[in-house]
Amino acid sequence: MTTTLTETYGDVVRLPVHFDDLDAMGMLHNSRYAVLVERAIVIWWQQRGVSFAGGRPTSPDAFNAVREYTITFHQPVRGTGEIAVRFWIDRMGTTSVEYGFAVTSEDGATVYADGRRVNVRLDPQTLRPAPWTDQGRETAAALLKS
Template identity: 60%
Template sequence: MTTVTEPGYGVTIPVTIHFDDLDAQGILHNARYGVLFERALLAWWGERGWSYAGGRPTRPDAFNVIREYSITFHAPIAGTGRAAVHLWLEKIGTTSADYRFRFLSEDGTVVHAEGRRVNVRLDPATMRPAPWSDDARTVVKELLK
């Protein structure tokens, strides 16, 4: 996977739109945006050694849940092909991480959608919010706006 650093903040990660991502009108189904964002974000973390093996997180900070997710659609992505997800971290709190994202055309000239996703780190033993580690805070510095 290739990521291109945007000037000033975040990363842009290419994504592939497949036929089964499309709705009956031949445009990217609204529910697939969340899946594609998730794949882009997991790929970014995975390149840094934070992933899942055997269905379990490889590091404690990878055990987190989505608290909030919102998206605003601007222009449909029509057909199969390539697009890009520009993502960044607006803020990292004690236990939460406020991600922002934009779905762009492959050449970056069209904003198809934009949104926000807030993750909360959990302690797997208690299922209660837990602080992000210093390691995670160091890794996300390149994503901070």
Template identity: 60%
Template structure:
């Protein structure tokens, strides 16, 4: 990425790595990647009116659960400071969605990790999958990676 604040698709959010995110070797603990991804996704949706504040959700789309999280580590993140989290949607279905993501240096040159995160929207009363709202569909459309153009 030549411009670390932009991406040709999806969104890039700079998220701070704090001292307590590090392991005994001074590198980002493997379990903290999921937390940092959540910290990148939350402001994106919150700025568009889908948030959880004051003990209440602003939209039923906030009520979802992670079904799967996969990650491949490419290089360690050493020390504290910002990391660029690039995320986009590979799939947005009736009740589920699958994000893809990359953790990169702020200048975009170093790929630290990449993976996917699948979620399912749940009905709070039944805890069963339920359809996304039109609001979520509109917001999600801004994150969907365009299909590659055949050569």
């Protein structure tokens, strides 16, 4: 059975799968999916000025951590090449954001895996949940599933 993605909301970041991302069977190792999703989300925010530079956050919203992560694997990524990570925001709370994501073929026709990831914005001094900034909320609105 082939699983395909038809949604158009959110955004897509294309990333390479390298030889060292593969397991002994020549398939993308299960742990690498989380890394690819992380990279895609970080790239998206970095392009909008929310990142780390010189070991310091460029915005208070850059200081956040993953609280939950779930993934369902549908079929393996075989070998190296380009894949696409589509992601969106299902819900943005006061201190948390719930992303949905799908790891797909470059053209989006085949869904290899999909899942959910929850990030929590943290206060850098206390490491306790802190509210997203108004600017962060405004930026995140572009990813909201409508």
